[in-house]
Amino acid sequence: MTAATTPAPSFVLSDRDLPPLFRLSDQGALRHQSDSFKGVRTHLLVLLLATTAAMLVEQASGRLMAVCAAALYGLTILLGLRTARRRSRAHWQAHRAVAEVVKTLAWQYMAHGGPFHSRVADPDAMFAERLEERLRELRKCGWEDSRRGIGERGLGQITPRMRAVRAKSYAARRDIYLRDRLLEQALWYKNRASRAHRSAARWSALTAVLTLLALAAAMLRTAGMLGGADLAGLLSAAAAAGVAWQEVRRHGPLTHAHSLIEQDLETTRIAMSTTVTEAGWAEAVGEAERLMSPAHTEWLVRFGG
Numbered sequence: 001m002t003a004a005t006t007p008a009p010s011f012v013l014s015d016r017d018l019p020p021l022f023r024l025s026d027q028g029a030l031r032h033q034s035d036s037f038k039g040v041r042t043h044l045l046v047l048l049l050a051t052t053a054a055m056l057v058e059q060a061s062g063r064l065m066a067v068c069a070a071a072l073y074g075l076t077i078l079l080g081l082r083t084a085r086r087r088s089r090a091h092w093q094a095h096r097a098v099a100e101v102v103k104t105l106a107w108q109y110m111a112h113g114g115p116f117h118s119r120v121a122d123p124d125a126m127f128a129e130r131l132e133e134r135l136r137e138l139r140k141c142g143w144e145d146s147r148r149g150i151g152e153r154g155l156g157q158i159t160p161r162m163r164a165v166r167a168k169s170y171a172a173r174r175d176i177y178l179r180d181r182l183l184e185q186a187l188w189y190k191n192r193a194s195r196a197h198r199s200a201a202r203w204s205a206l207t208a209v210l211t212l213l214a215l216a217a218a219m220l221r222t223a224g225m226l227g228g229a230d231l232a233g234l235l236s237a238a239a240a241a242g243v244a245w246q247e248v249r250r251h252g253p254l255t256h257a258h259s260l261i262e263q264d265l266e267t268t269r270i271a272m273s274t275t276v277t278e279a280g281w282a283e284a285v286g287e288a289e290r291l292m293s294p295a296h297t298e299w300l301v302r303f304g305g
Helices: 020-060 063-086 088-111 123-140 160-166 170-222 231-249 251-274 278-291 294-304
Strands: none
Touching (some): 020 231, 170 231
């Protein structure tokens, strides 16, 4: 498939031109995502250290090592309780949902896409209404609104650059959307799929090596060549921790999902730059935004797992 050429308008949009709530929610999502992954990683490492200490107790029968093992197992319980109390994953998902809702509404508003087609009498009022309606739904799911004052709600989220893009001609809006939204997102999904694939390959190789070493250790112990050391158990625990980490990061399913979305976006971008007319533009933008929605990604991840 030959990629369609997209004109390069001088009007360049970035995240700074999107609603302030998007930037705030995006930063919050990244922060809570990092906290969530750090919590799981620390939990797994401490549990593995506790397993190592327990194995050494069997070997050395030392009181100090037994105390260390007990303390480490106790620490894993405390870490689990702390993770449950902080709810970093829930906060991460809530902030990400808000960021994506705001971003897709902003782009539909600017491009005259979806419900914000050119025939809408008051697009600003529609944007404010749709935004607050979606945010009310997310508040029911646990999202905490940090905005203060009426100026940060509804119409206050429409930036001057957003209004400037919406006021442009169809051709200019089309070129901006194709380049700064579809092309940028297609490249983002392509890069993320590549990174996830490399991570999946590394962790799969590591867990395979640990499993083979555990098998070898078990055979050597059976033959009486390792004494009483339960290296097989320790290596098996390490392999299990590696598998658990892969499940948390979902490298394999995300590779599948992001690759499919990148292909669909590229196909959509070509169609929108060559065959889609102004009459069908709003519907095409709505479908493109659906492809980039978190719900669509989760659906693909479920079937790619």
